[in-house]
Amino acid sequence: MPDTLIIIFFIGIFAAAMTYLIPVGTFQSKEVHYLVEGVEKTRKVVDPASFTYATDAEGQPLYKQVSLFASGDDVGLLNFPFEGLASGSKFGSAIGIIMFMLVIGGAFGIVMRTGTIDNGILRLIDKTHGNEILFVPAMFFLFSLGGAVFGMGEEAIAFAIIIAPLMVRLGYDSITTVMVTYVATQVGFATSWMNPFSVVIAQGIADVPVLSGAGLRIALWVGFTLFGILFTILYAQKIKKSPEKSYSYQSDMHFRSQSVDIGKTSFGLGYWLVLITIVGVMVWVIWGVLVHSWYIPEIAGQFFTMGLIAGLIGVIFKLNDMTLNDMADAFKEGATVMITPALLVGFAKGIMLLISSADSTEPSVLNSILNSAAGAISSMHDIFAAWCMYLFQSVFNFFVPSGSAQAALTMPLMAPLGDLVGVNRQVSVLAFQLGDGFTNVVIPTSASLMGTLGVCRVDWGNWIRFSWRFMLLLFIFSSIVVIGAQMLGYG
Template sequence: MSTQSNPSPTAAPASRWQMPDTLILIFMVGILAAVLTYLVPAGSFQSQEVSYLADGVEKTRTVIDPASFAYATDESGALQYNRIVLFEGGGGVGLLNFPFEGLVSGSKWGSAIGVIMFMLVIGGAFGVVMRTGTIDNGILRLIDKTRGNEALFIPVMFTLFSLGGAVFGMGEEAVAFAIIILPLMIRLGYDGITTVMVTYVATQVGFAASWMNPFSVAIAQGVAGVPVLSGAGVRIPLWIGFTLVGIAFTMHYARKVKLDPTRSHSYHSDQAMRDQPMTTLANSRWNLGDSLVMLTVVATLVWVIWGVVANAWYIPEIASQFFTMGLVAGIIGVLFRLNQMTMNDVADAFKEGAGIMLPAALLVGCAKGILLLLGGGEPGEATVLNSLLNSSANAIGEMPEVLSAWLMLVFQSVFNFFVTSGSGQAALTMPLMAPLSDLVGVSRQVSVLAFQLGDGFTNVIVPTSASLMATLGVCRVDWGDWARFVWRFVLLLMALSSVAVILAELLDFQ
């Protein structure tokens, strides 16, 4: 007699909801943007030149005239809607071709095409450096020399990157550092998310709470008619406080990952790096070639930072310096036979390094396409984005003082999804927010603070931030995994920012 056992109900595989891929999320936002074009009429502003003093030098900038907004109308006087269709030919933007239009938009100076090429070039250059094996061997020696003090890496690096964001608006430069620091973090028992926190996120904490950032604070204060770089007595303590909060949050997470690697939000994506054969200090190599490669990398990083600070280098110049670094490192690797490298290995390493950046590059282009669906960021063109900007400003102006100050922070945070450039957002929003603050009794200095905090902190989560997506790309962290981790940190930052803005208004921060 045979018995047949019934399978246990628990044996059936449980269905588990998964976060949609980032590309799917971006396409869903694109559909929402297309729907808005049917509901919101297009409007435009006129532009005007404003002058302000920065470091004793008079500078000018083109900004919108807040009193010039007007809805576009057709010949009969009816409101004009820039309705998005499924496909638009002749170089136009439609729902099914916004990814392509986003990918090819812009110039070599910025998003999207400039940022994409920047990502591919530095990815390839560091691919060559990593192929030499010098970085891995150098990390082994660094860990050996600092044994027992590994916990200091996180606060020291977070502070340095936060300082870079505060002083000279460091952002895109963090991508290169993340490539180098990721293997160190994995060796120390941390993960890719910890790497993103101590590099890119740290720069944005500094960027948001800066007292002297020339790309956000100086421009916003100049446009608002506030003395440039004033208010440092409040902003420096804010920077210290937010940096300490960032360090504490990162160390708390990193400690959990070190005790149990499976608690990492990027555990699966870090697996490939963990699976790589780990060289031990006993059998590692270090010779003259390694010293020259390391010297090349360090010299390039110092040279790029100097160029950014002293000569305002941006994407084209920075990309060229890193390409040169990869070329020199490749030649050294071939001459000294590092990892038995040949010239063909140099080419392969460059292509592999650039290939790692392709998924993030696609996201950057598609995210830019969302802005194009709303008409782009030009104030002089009739777009849905301009209408949303004007309507938001009018709604804020009807609120009490303290609530208006807080709503400015909320507005800047939301608007940053569409315009992630600090200087671009300042030029679009501050001409509206500054006179609006006068009408509702909010200090203009407070309106600048609301801009700073709203613009900077949301950069750590919005998928439209090219620098964020590039850093996630080099650390091989999916945006969905990143969002599941970082939303708590963003809420914490926004809560503290709300307190800061409200207190600044109550204490009449001038």
């Protein structure tokens, strides 16, 4: 398989070619109001009846063709990587997530330098006595719950840094790590009954009672989570028996080479203090996300603090003969490890800039694709239309991997469109959820996926070779769910 950067660059060429074939269009925006736990919320969304193609002075459709180079605020084919890397704000993709990755990479670099993780993992393996497989369902369940309750996604990157070496030492591989961390969060994200970043926004925009229909969604969360656990356990057991069958076998050499002799180092007070610091910060971050809606800047600050405290403990207790200069070197080395996944995040964002704009009121190819898809669905039978809505949301997620942004763009179109063809609005929201969440598992434009693969050293091409079976089953099950919900009048 070609390197992930090569694959992304060819996708960029394809996106640029689309600008020569599809004229740009624009929507007008409007504000919608909805209630969340008795509090009125507002959000700017597209007006579904306002789409128009942009035209030139002669009334001909206007094309926003991507050139090789561009200047100013425009994006060209050969400068889309830079534009992607520099785009966004500290609150999101791409620059925010890139800086987040560099900071937590440096912080965990300090933690790893203390030797706490290595010694702790080896002692944990020594104490489990053949029950290692229990880690897989336990972690998958917890990460899936995090995805369902508070939209956990980017946070998986930080946890994967710790869990990847654990999984390899237990006899599994880094792909298992991606499954129990990031993939588990997306299973929860897709089937959530209360996720504030997807179902709550989508239901509010669709004028469906917020948090309604929770019974079916909770059942779906349980069912899909159990399926994910079973799939992962079967894969993990196969790899434990034959490690060379893993698609990440070569790259996992990095984690296998870090093994140290457990008998040489006692797990003393200093190591326990570092471990308590790590666990304490993890719990603190989850509390902050749930109670105070912390996001990238706040979470990055907490992890930096964790690295600082762990480093000072390492210096005071002379863990691995650590000095203050070692702290600085470890931070730089940890951040360096994140350079490759950070580049992937920026390149993926750059692809989106080739065909979209920051505002739906500005002419873009993405607006035209959205409008054409809505027009095609409007003439279908209700059951087939419901399934096509799910299919469309799955494909559209490649272009807009953000759940809240996709809801704001598509639900104002899909909800009234569903009324026209007889698709219940609750089903329209369900199609959005499943399409948005599950395809995050494979799309290279997802910053969280590319970041998690990066820290686990799993090439995206190898990830696709592994995950296509899992995705096929998710697609089949989701299709059955959407069609069944429409046939049974889910509301």
